[in-house]
Amino acid sequence: MFYKIFIFESSHKVLKADKVLTENKIKFDVIPTPKEFSSDCGLSIRIKESDAELLKVEAILEKNDLNFKVHNKEMK
Amino acid sequence: MKTVDAKGKLCPVPLIMTKKALGEIKEDESLKILIDNETSVKNVTRFLEDQNLKIATAKNGNVFELMVTKTGEIPEDISAEKYCTPDDKQGNYVVSIQRNRLGDGDEELGKILIKAFVNTLPENSILPKTIIFLNSGIFLALNDSPVIDSLKKLEQSGVEILSCGTCLDFYKKKDELGVGRVSNMYDILERLSAAGNVLYP
Numbered sequence: 001m002f003y004k005i006f007i008f009e010s011s012h013k014v015l016k017a018d019k020v021l022t023e024n025k026i027k028f029d030v031i032p033t034p035k036e037f038s039s040d041c042g043l044s045i046r047i048k049e050s051d052a053e054l055l056k057v058e059a060i061l062e063k064n065d066l067n068f069k070v071h072n073k074e075m076k
Numbered sequence: 077m078k079t080v081d082a083k084g085k086l087c088p089v090p091l092i093m094t095k096k097a098l099g100e101i102k103e104d105e106s107l108k109i110l111i112d113n114e115t116s117v118k119n120v121t122r123f124l125e126d127q128n129l130k131i132a133t134a135k136n137g138n139v140f141e142l143m144v145t146k147t148g149e150i151p152e153d154i155s156a157e158k159y160c161t162p163d164d165k166q167g168n169y170v171v172s173i174q175r176n177r178l179g180d181g182d183e184e185l186g187k188i189l190i191k192a193f194v195n196t197l198p199e200n201s202i203l204p205k206t207i208i209f210l211n212s213g214i215f216l217a218l219n220d221s222p223v224i225d226s227l228k229k230l231e232q233s234g235v236e237i238l239s240c241g242t243c244l245d246f247y248k249k250k251d252e253l254g255v256g257r258v259s260n261m262y263d264i265l266e267r268l269s270a271a272g273n274v275l276y277p
Contacts, residue, residue, distance in 0.1 A: 011185065014188065015184050015185065015188055018188050018191075019184075022222070029191070029195045029222075029223075029225070029226070030188050030191035030192045030195060030222070031192055031195045031196060032192050032196055042192075043188060043189075043192050046195075075199065076198060076199050
């Protein structure tokens with residue numbers, strides 16, 4: 001399965017992202033940041049690449065002043 | 077030639093079918109065994125080799141064809157089932173989740189950490205034998221849990237998932253259990269005491 005991995009600047013930002021995405025009823029997973037993506041924060045958010053809500057997610061994050069980087073990764 | 081079709085059958089069924097068929101054929105007669113999963117091929121091969129039988133294995137698409145010639149009687153008292161080894165991926169450890177967060181400290185951080193923990197479990201090289209949910213841990217096993225997909229994936233991979241019935245009842249969530257089954261302290265203590273290791277995240 002291919003996923004988009006959203007990486008944030010700090011744990012607090014991940015907590016906030018978790019909160020706003022949950023409030024917006026988005027389906028996502030919190031995962032430890034995959035080792036190959038360096039980040040100051042050990043946690044990331046994962047969304048299925050095929051998910052139609054991907055653009056909505058980006059819009060929600062931007063609206064809440066959450067800066068992020070997106071990576072692609074195939075995971076089990 | 078007699079053929080045993082054990083496609084779609086999981087251990088120990090292919091072993092039992094093979095042993096039975098060998099009992100039915102005559103000396104020097106050959107038997108063909110069809111199996112479609114590698115674990116069963118290994119187990120059946122080990123079983124036949126221990127009976128000093130020669131095996132030729134061929135692969136046809138997803139199906140393995142094992143050819144064996146009967147060169148002696150298989151003793152009745154040999155237990156074919158004991159050649160059934162669990163999948164190598166399954167470890168002998170139990171994860172006991174006693175609350176809906178990980179570690180002490182900030183509650184919000186704890187809640188997000190437990191999500192990351194559970195979501196990583198399906199990718200761990202060795203899967204737990206059982207995951208147990210107790211007290212507020214049961215909230216992670218409910219239909220609306222943020223980690224329900226990962227838990228279902230684990231269950232499909234053969235991980236047993238137990239939730240404390242008393243706890244589901246206390247929080248009035250019995251109807252909302254989304255994965256695994258309702259359990260009691262007898263079963264839970266049994267799993268914990270039989271485990272090689274117990275993880276308390």
